[in-house]
Amino acid sequence: MPSAPLLQARHLFKRYGDTTVVDDLSFEIAPGECLGVIGPNGAGKTTTIRMCLGLTAPDAGEIVAMDGLAMPRDARAIKAQLGVVSQFDSLDPDFSCAENLVVYARYFGFSRRAFAPKVPQLLDFAALSHKADAKPGELSGGMRRRLSLARALVNDPKLLLLDEPTTGLDPQARHLMWERLQTLLQQGKSILLTTHFMDEAERLCSRLLVIDHGRKIAEGRPRELIAEHLEPDVVEVYGNGALALAASPLRQFAARVEVSGETVFFYTQDARRLLDALAAHGGLRIFHRPANLEDLFLKLTGRQIREDG
Amino acid sequence: MKTADPSPWRPPAITARWWPVFLRNLLVWRKLALPSLIGNIAEPLIWLVAFGYGMGALVGQVQVDGRAVPYILFLASGSICMSAMNAASFEALYSAFSRMHVQKTWDGIMNAPVGLDDVVFAEMAWAAFKSLFTVTAILLVMLGLGISHSPKLLAAWFILAGCGIVFSSIALIFNALAKSYDFFTYYFTLFMTPMMFLSGVFFPLEQLPDAVQAVARWLPLANAVALVRPLFMDQWPAAWLQPALTLAAYAVAAFWAALALTRRRFAA
Numbered sequence: 001m002p003s004a005p006l007l008q009a010r011h012l013f014k015r016y017g018d019t020t021v022v023d024d025l026s027f028e029i030a031p032g033e034c035l036g037v038i039g040p041n042g043a044g045k046t047t048t049i050r051m052c053l054g055l056t057a058p059d060a061g062e063i064v065a066m067d068g069l070a071m072p073r074d075a076r077a078i079k080a081q082l083g084v085v086s087q088f089d090s091l092d093p094d095f096s097c098a099e100n101l102v103v104y105a106r107y108f109g110f111s112r113r114a115f116a117p118k119v120p121q122l123l124d125f126a127a128l129s130h131k132a133d134a135k136p137g138e139l140s141g142g143m144r145r146r147l148s149l150a151r152a153l154v155n156d157p158k159l160l161l162l163d164e165p166t167t168g169l170d171p172q173a174r175h176l177m178w179e180r181l182q183t184l185l186q187q188g189k190s191i192l193l194t195t196h197f198m199d200e201a202e203r204l205c206s207r208l209l210v211i212d213h214g215r216k217i218a219e220g221r222p223r224e225l226i227a228e229h230l231e232p233d234v235v236e237v238y239g240n241g242a243l244a245l246a247a248s249p250l251r252q253f254a255a256r257v258e259v260s261g262e263t264v265f266f267y268t269q270d271a272r273r274l275l276d277a278l279a280a281h282g283g284l285r286i287f288h289r290p291a292n293l294e295d296l297f298l299k300l301t302g303r304q305i306r307e308d309g
Numbered sequence: 310m311k312t313a314d315p316s317p318w319r320p321p322a323i324t325a326r327w328w329p330v331f332l333r334n335l336l337v338w339r340k341l342a343l344p345s346l347i348g349n350i351a352e353p354l355i356w357l358v359a360f361g362y363g364m365g366a367l368v369g370q371v372q373v374d375g376r377a378v379p380y381i382l383f384l385a386s387g388s389i390c391m392s393a394m395n396a397a398s399f400e401a402l403y404s405a406f407s408r409m410h411v412q413k414t415w416d417g418i419m420n421a422p423v424g425l426d427d428v429v430f431a432e433m434a435w436a437a438f439k440s441l442f443t444v445t446a447i448l449l450v451m452l453g454l455g456i457s458h459s460p461k462l463l464a465a466w467f468i469l470a471g472c473g474i475v476f477s478s479i480a481l482i483f484n485a486l487a488k489s490y491d492f493f494t495y496y497f498t499l500f501m502t503p504m505m506f507l508s509g510v511f512f513p514l515e516q517l518p519d520a521v522q523a524v525a526r527w528l529p530l531a532n533a534v535a536l537v538r539p540l541f542m543d544q545w546p547a548a549w550l551q552p553a554l555t556l557a558a559y560a561v562a563a564f565w566a567a568l569a570l571t572r573r574r575f576a577a
Contacts, residue, residue, distance in 0.1 A: 016577070055419060056576055057315075076324075076422040090417030094337040103336065106329035107421035155421075 003031050004067070006159050006190050007052065012061035014047055014214070021047045022058070023214035029159065034181075034191040036205030036222075038198070040301050044214035045194040046087060049163050052192070053084065066158070080108060083152030087163040089144050091136040097123060097147050098132045105154040115154070125183075126150035127176065142173025149180060159190045166200060178203060198293035208293075212301045222293055229299060230291040231255045233271035238263040240283035250277050260303050267291065317572040321565070323430045326423045330431035331438075333418075334408075338439070349443040353392040354450055360384055360511070361456075371513060378542055385456045386541035387510035389465075390533040392447055393472040397440035398501065401480035402493045405432045409484065425575055429568050433477045440473030441466075459543035468540070468556075472533040475559045479529070481567035485574050509534045529559045 005028035014022040022044045029035045037045050050056045052063055054075035063071040065078045092100050098119050105115040123129045126146035128139075136144055145165060152160060165181075166174045174197075181204055185191060195201050201208055202222045210218040210225075218225055235254075237245060246257050246264045253274035254266035268274050271288055278286055338345065361381035370377040408414040415428050448466065451457060459465075483496045507521065508514075508530035514522055525531050532552035539546040546552070 053420060076326075076424065079420070079422040082420075084420035086413075086416060086420065088413055088416075090413035090420075092333070092337070092414060092417075093412060094340060099336070103329075103333050104417070104421065106332065107326065107418055107423050109326075109422075151417075152420075 005030050007063065007065040007192070009048070009052065009063050010061055012048065012051060012058045012063070014044070014051065014056070014058050021214050022051070025061075025211065025214065025216055027209050027216070027219070029190050029192055031158070031190055032185070032188050033207060034185055034193060034205045036201040036208045037192065037194045037211060038196070038201055038208060038297060039194075039211040043211045043301075045211065046163060047214075048211075049086075049161055049192075049194065052161060053079065053082070080155060081158050083155065083157035083160040085145070085148045085152050085160070085162045085165050087167070089136070089148055091144060091147060091151070093136055096133045096135055097128050097139075100136070100147060101151055101154055104151045108155040110154070118154070122150040122153060125153070125180065140173070142169050142176065145169060145173070145177060146180065149177070153184075157189070159192065160184065162191060162193045164194055164196065166195070166197065174200070198297060202293045210297065210300050217300050218296075226291055226293060226296050229296050231267040231269050232291055233268050234289055234291050234295055235266040235268060235271060235274055235278070236263055236287040236289075237266065237278065237284055239285045241281065242284055245278075245281070250274065253277060258303075265295075267295070317569040317576065318565075321430065321568055322424060322426045324424070324427055327427040327431040327434065330418060330423060330428055331435050333414075334431070334435040335438075346443070346446060349396055350392075350446045350450065353388055353395075353447055357381070357385055357388055357451075373513065373538065373542065374544075374547065376542065381456055382541060383513075383538070384511065385451055386465075386538040387508070387534050389444060389447055389451070389469065390472055390508075390530060390537055391505055391510050393440050393444045393469045393533070394476045394501070394504075394530055396443040397436045397473045397476040398480045398496075400436035400439045401432060401477045402484055402487075402496065403490065405436065405481065405484050406487055406490065406493075408432075410487075419575075425572060426568060429481065429571050430564075433474065433481055433564060433567070436477035436480065437470065437473035440477065441470045444469045444473070457541045457543075459541060461540040461543055461545070465537045465540040468533060468536045471556055471560065472529075472537075475529050475533075475556055475563065478560055478563035478567055482563060482570060485567055485570035504528050504530050507531065509538075527555070529556060532556050532559075 008028040010026050012022050012025045013020070025044070025048060027035065037048065039045055047056065051058050052071065054072035057072055065071060066081050069078050071078055092103060095103055101119050101122055102112050102115055120129065123132055126149060128143060128147060128150070131139060131143060136147065139147065149165065166177050169177065178200065181191060193204060205222060208220065208222055208225060209216060218229070220228065242262065242264050243259060246259050251257055253270055254268040256267040258265040258267070266274055275286070275288060278284065361384045365380035368380040371380055371383045373383065418428055419425060445466070448462060483493065487493065507517070507525040508528050510530070514525055514531065517525060532555045535552045536546050536549060
């Protein structure tokens with residue numbers, strides 16, 4: 001028997017004034033799964049997380065979590081089993097790393113005495129053992145994010161809600177964060193993750209939810225979504241005369257052709273014949289690669305820059 | 310199912326989880342308590358010494374309820390209420406705003422099983438506590454200076470605790486409405502400064518025109534002074550019920566309003 005979902009959102013709606021920020025959004029998270037929520041800025045990702053936390057109430061729809069508890073009615077009981085890393089750090093600047101964990105554990109009802117043995121473990125998990133007495137202001141961006149993650153684990157939550165946990169981090173810090181999140185998934189924790197990094201979504205998430213303008217526009221496993229919506233190969237062409245190719249007979253070798261700026265994108269089932277044909281044209285720069293999640297994302301949500309993007 | 314935000318004016322839902330939030334503020338403050346205490350009590354004491362002894366020499370005695378009292382005693386009993394007001398207001402405006410808006414401390418706390426009502430109550434209790442701490446230190450210095458030895462100062466201490474609650478709650482209303490620190494300048498110049506001069510801190514209310522007096526008697530600070538001053542003179546306040554009820558009404562109404570406006574701010 002498949003186990004019941006940890007969290008289920010049904011037909012959520014949220015309006016601010018005349019703008020519908022979340023529009024009939026439904027999804028669920030199964031135990032042990034990592035669900036990625038991707039969408040352009042302003043797509044409704046953060047509002048959805050805020051509704052899952054009971055910080056804002058949906059105008060319609062319901063959220064059920066942890067065996068029949070309802071948000072926002074049972075907000076405290078649900079949040080006792082959640083761990084949250086929000087988009088912006090809310091660490092206490094006046095406390096050391098260790099104190100940040102102890103103070104945060106108190107909000108869950110753990111006394112300093114009861115919680116003290118867990119502090120070294122959590123700091124070790126966050127690779128911050130050597131910074132136990134440092135204040136957040138003395139830490140790098142990656143260290144602060146890992147401290148936020150450690151803080152989200154003080155109550156040994158079943159489900160983690162992570163809102164863009166690696167935005168602004170350098171590649172080393174990002175890879176360390178991914179490693180830690182994979183460890184948590186192996187331990188059986190579930191994760192809901194919002195991100196702008198498609199490689200992050202592809203690497204970590206077992207399932208993806210693509211939302212735009214508050215609406216779900218696609219849902220499924222990353223590879224399956226790509227196979228379903230895109231041709232397997234992409235050939236990017238730019239340089240002298242590239243733009244003219246978009247309307248040339250070369251089109252026949254591609255299922256779809258897109259022009260963005262100076263570059264022509266050929267989405268094709270048959271890259272070999274396209275590349276052979278392109279070889280006849282001099283002065284072009286050609287980049288051939290498999291279709292990826294970013295292509296899918298751009299196909300579904302468009303290439304135009306969003307207002308706050 | 311319709312689950313729109315319930316009214317922000319619904320009754321407070323405060324649980325025991327306000328305590329870890331209070332404790333958090335206490336722990337931060339403990340790290341810099343001594344310099345902060347010196348800063349908090351130095352200014353009121355400089356005022357007291359300069360005005361009390363300096364002006365006191367010119368003014369001599371002041372008539373209170375038909376009794377002549379030294380100006381320093383008159384001023385001390387009023388200015389301690391003002392200190393309670395100032396300490397509570399600064400904490401519940403600038404410091405609370407830092408935690409709420411700048412550091413996002415409240416957001417972090419509310420990701421844990423702690424509600425906004427608990428957070429707002431903890432901030433109110435914390436600002437009131439800090440105000441009482443400051444006031445206690447000033448009282449001790451006043452005792453040392455021999456300004457008053459009335460045993461009824463203990464009763465005054467409780468009134469001053471209430472005074473801290475009232476002004477913390479009022480300040481949290483403005484905290485809930487603020488977009489930046491600049492907003493608090495209005496509160497200080499348009500509300501607190503006039504109140505300071507209309508509440509009988511520096512001179513008896515009776516000096517003011519009748520119409521102004523009639524308004525002034527409803528100011529929270531004036532009611533606090535009306536209760537505390539007789540206690541400094543080792544007398545029980547003749548009419549204690551009305552000012553006590555007025556202060557209690559301010560505390561309840563202001564806290565409720567602060568909570569409702571903060572809920573509205575966070576629901577957006």
